[in-house]
């Protein structure tokens with residue numbers, strides 16, 4: 259079966275892009291990254307793509323409609339079938355979101371619907387939750403909403419600051435995003451309303467406790 263052609267949109271560091279590039283380096287992985295678009299010319303993630311001979315594009319137009327039109331041209335040109343937002347920090351035009359509905363996903367460093375928007379790790383610490391994590395979801399118009407595909411949970415430790423929690427979540431992101439893309443590429447996801455059904459696979463039978471048994 260031909261590999262699914264993936265386009266990745268970034269704005270910065272690109273560590274999730276790297277995780278996807280690493281996954282796709284295995285020819286058995288069912289998706290390949292055919293183009294990367296950044297809205298910032300100085301995004302370090304661009305070099306990660308270039309290092310893997312992956313096409314890169316900078317579209318810096320601040321106008322949402324103009325950005326969408328240019329992105330559409332690039333994506334079409336590269337034959338993109340599926341988009342992964344990976345630290346992409348701009349709001350996308352409504353018509354672009356509609357055009358890619360059910361073919362565009364995002365990763366967010368919280369257990370959505372908790373803590374959408376900016377500084378989710380700071381929000382988690384302020385709320386005093388004992389678990390946080392990350393979520394991969396289909397993209398809908400409102401920021402950080404849309405049917406949830408997969409989540410990873412990490413504990414919040416007593417001494418955590420924002421950076422420590424973010425680092426723990428990021429490690430989980432790098433496992434979760436390639437998994438979610440693979441599930442899509444294997445055509446195992448079915449969206450019904452706000453829920454996503456996943457064909458096959460296993461569900462962990464763990465119930466995580468934090469603190470775990472205190473003796």
Ligand code: GRF
Nearest residue numbers: 271272273274345365366367
């Ligand atoms: C990640 O935490 C991602 O969940 C969020 O932005 C951050 C991007 O990091 N949307 P990177 O650019 O992938 O390293």
